[in-house]
Amino acid sequence: MPHREHFSILVIEDNEGDFVLIEEFLLSEFEDATITHAQNYTVAQKLLVEKNIPYNVVLLDLSLPDKNGIELIYEIVNYSGNVPIIVLTGYIDFEFGVKSLSLGISDYLLKEELTALNLYKSIIYSVERKKITATLEESEKRVRSFAKQLSEIVEEERSRIAREIHDEFGQQLSGLKMSLSSLKKHADPSNDIEPVIDALLLDVNQSISTIRQIANELRPALLDKLGLFAAIEWLVNQFQNKSGIETRIYIDIDQPPIDKSVEINIFRIFQEVLTNISKHANASLVNIRVENNNGVVNMKIIDNGRGIKSSTLHNPMSMGLLNMTERANLIGAKLNISCSAQTGTMVELIFDVNVKERVPNKKALYY
Ligand SMILES: Nc1ncnc2c1ncn2[C@@H]1O[C@H](COP(=O)(O)OP(=O)(O)OP(=O)(O)O)[C@@H](O)[C@H]1O
Ligand SMILES: [Mg+2]
Structure with a gap:
């Protein structure tokens, strides 16, 4: 029974005989179909760019007079957006078919084996698959945007806590240290108070350095003051001192201007790698x-x-x-392990500092 729903199909095919056959197949399966014919790449590109008709599917012959093969696929995938593309071709080339699938083609059919039914099935499956993929991509986008917001909130909160610890506790302890120093200066040497004050001063100094350490670990002040590379050198130094592992660092450039939100992400990656x-x-x-x-x-x-x-590497x-x-x-960077x-x-x-607008990679959430 023919398909009732309206379908708009763009057929990109230079061979008149092949087009007539495809059209016949389509009309026998789709009751209400608008079939647009493009005889070459230039016409197809124009039709896709104009987007006057929202196509449900594109059928593409791979050897057109003005473009063919991989290059043709790249272009049509680029101009088709979310519209599924089914390649119809005359030559048997299984490997090429598989490769074209990885380039964004939905299906690959051989003209010699084409029937009305397998063309119909391929179209319906491709359209449904595309809908599911679009929904998945949308939800992945939402998860990413949520993860980004969450990470920004965590960083802001860490910054705030680091500031409070440093400014509040730090100031109070510095005040205490000054008072103890002044007490020591005015202490009566006859009543043995000086060693007690010295011990207290030692404790206060120790507390000041612990507080600095905690604040720095929460959010390295160096990162905000001197930038990523300085903060990395500090981190590496800390790592070497704590772990006792010999660490050599070579930085062949001056720090280029890097966005703050990019810097913190790179810094956190370094932190995780060194901790690991x-x-x-x-x-x-x-x-x-x-x-x-x-x-x-x-x-x-x-x-x-x-x-x-x-x-372990592939364990989600x-x-x-x-x-x-x-x-x-x-941050649109590439990470290889x-x-x-x-x-x-x-x-x-690897990341390009010249990229102004950082678009997240389209890589899957789990690799
Ligand atoms: N540099 C490394 N050398 C050897 N094994 C590593 C290294 N980095 C990571 N691993 C292995 O990979 C696993 C996963 O690392 P991952 O950082 O995801 O988790 P974790 O360090 O165990 O815990 P978490 O980071 O959540 O505190 C580790 O448990 C460890 O077995
Ligand atoms: Mg870890």
Whole structure:
């Protein structure tokens, strides 16, 4: 029984005979179909750009007089937006078919095997699949935007707490220290109070440095004052002192201007990578390199430890690793993690400082 719903179909086909056959198949399956015919790429592109008719599906012949193959696919995928594209072609090329699917094509049919029914099925499946994908993409977008907001709120809150601790406690302890110093100056040397004051001063100094440490760990002041690279050097220094792992850092550029929201995400990625090394790697050496290739900053952290198991790397429950990937996606950076039991782990972060508008990568939430 023919399909009742209205369907608008763009057929991009230069061969008149093939078009007539396709049209016949379509009309036998769709009761209410508007079929638009484009005989070449130029006409098809114009029709897709004008978007006068919201097409439900595009049928595409792969060898047109003015464009063909992969290049044609790229262009039509680009101009079709969310409209599913089904490739109809005359030559049997399975590999090419599979590749075209990964480029955004919904289905790949051979003209020699085409029947009204398999064309109909392919169209209906492709349209339904596209709807499901669009819904998934939409909900993924919402999750990402929520994650971004959450991360900004957490950072703001950390900043606020760090400021309060530093300013309030810090000031009070500094006041106490001054009072103790003044007390010491005016103390009567005859009544043995001086050693007690010295011990108190020692405690107060210790508390001041602990408070500085806590505030810095919550939100490194250096990051806001001197920028990302200075904060990374500070972090690496802290890491080396605490873990005892020899760490070499090489930064071949001056810090380029980087957006604050990007800086904090990169800093948190570094923090997680270094924490992971001290917790899990059993490494004796860490090499960090920051290089600049015409504005594309490449950051590598390499440890010579036991490496991350591939099953762990792809486990969606590895929250630290997942957060790193999410943070990189959020700022439009690329994060590669490669590892082996022989050579250890390498985490590589690549981002272009010249990109003004940071669009999150379209990468899946779980990798
Ligand atoms: N540099 C590394 N060398 C060896 N193994 C690593 C390294 N980094 C991570 N791993 C392994 O990957 C696992 C997942 O890391 P992930 O950061 O996601 O979680 P975690 O560090 O165990 O916990 P969390 O980060 O949530 O506190 C770790 O448990 C560890 O087995
Ligand atoms: Mg971790």
